Amino acid sequence: MTTDFSGRFLGVLGGMGPLAGTYFVQRLIALTPATRDQEHVPTILWSDPRIPERPAGFERRGEDPLPWLINGVSQLTRCGAGAIAIPCNTAHLWHEQMSAATNIPVLHIVGSVCEELQRRHLQNASIGLMATAATTRAGMYQRIMARDGLRCLVSQTPEFERLCAQAIDLVKRNQADAAFDAAAKCVEMLADLGADVVVLGCTELPLALPYARRTSLRLPVIDSIDTLASSALRWWRQSDPHDAPFAPLHTASKPGV
């Protein structure tokens, strides 16, 4: 008897940071309606924390991460992945080059956030962005959201950038609990600027603002780890004839949002 081991595997390029990569896989599992192991998404996580810092690389202050990103995408393709999700927003500055390096789809994290914003009918809302300074300065979210008719509100004050970077750095140092205050203060600052909702546009930030504490924030948040996991789940289920339309994955903590 021979067993057929083939099947659709989701490839995950992780390590940026390592915690965000594994947290993504964990959220994918949590968002999968399953009652037994065999109903979950087969996944290959290629976690390569050696990938050089993306913000420094993009701003040419540090080593170029692109060869490492392409290596990761190529390894996942070689290992047998059918699509790739990359739980690191800043890495998507090289999305085009990574896509060109493989013949399988590389999901786009900003696209997944836009889908969620539209699902929540936030076309007329002011959408605050928390991200690395590199992501914000590169205008990636602003550009993709504008294309979808969504209004992106950013802050580039030194204080906002400092607090946002601090929250991200503490998560990378395994001190997620300590990161809450700085991240919550950023939400506060975006609320003061008139934001209706805040996109957590760096995958360390959902760890700084864990679910249990989100109700204490002034604004609801859109979590780019969860939106990417939902996109991945849709990809995985798209060949399933029993696939039901996707239910909203997030509950609102503010009317209309």
Add this chain to the structure above:
Amino acid sequence: MTTDFSGRFLGVLGGMGPLAGTYFVQRLIALTPATRDQEHVPTILWSDPRIPERPAGFERRGEDPLPWLINGVSQLTRCGAGAIAIPCNTAHLWHEQMSAATNIPVLHIVGSVCEELQRRHLQNASIGLMATAATTRAGMYQRIMARDGLRCLVSQTPEFERLCAQAIDLVKRNQADAAFDAAAKCVEMLADLGADVVVLGCTELPLALPYARRTSLRLPVIDSIDTLASSALRWWRQSDPHDAPFAPLHTASKPGV
């Protein structure tokens, strides 16, 4: 310029269940002393939740998981792993066959538990076991612990087996919170039988008994996910000339334990 992407990758055969697999990677990260991404362990997680149920397979009530386990081990070897950790205790009933299927080391989860028990000087303690009924009946822990001069205490009453199975099943159903009571009751029952400490010998159980709630248990626990992560970290660091001796990873909640 060419970049050297080679390096030591830990292979993780996960999916049994999927949450335990990703939680293992998360604990590996938490136990790694690192202040930036690049200091973490490069990891390939091959999460194949389609692997048939191990207890049913071992007891010949269900499909044989061995071909799937060997496929996972082979895939990780092919992908470039340097050693393999398998965060599923019951799967270790086939450890010999899996080891024979690859030329890289397959760490043994029970061996990692025994190392931790010896590090804690528990040679004279009565060590209670919580595991799947298949693991307990097969005598895997009892045999390996006896070889190391450790005393394993098991319970095979229907009530104990029912509660233990219930806790494991709830974790697999994404209801880890609801699993606490049944798992805590098992600890209670082992304490009544005279155990000094309890080994969580199924990788769903650490999720049923999360860190924050362990101080409320009657006995301290040895967490097989953490001991396997520590073993993996030792493997990864063994080629590192700066490697310092390993500090104990667990704090005791009972004198002498």
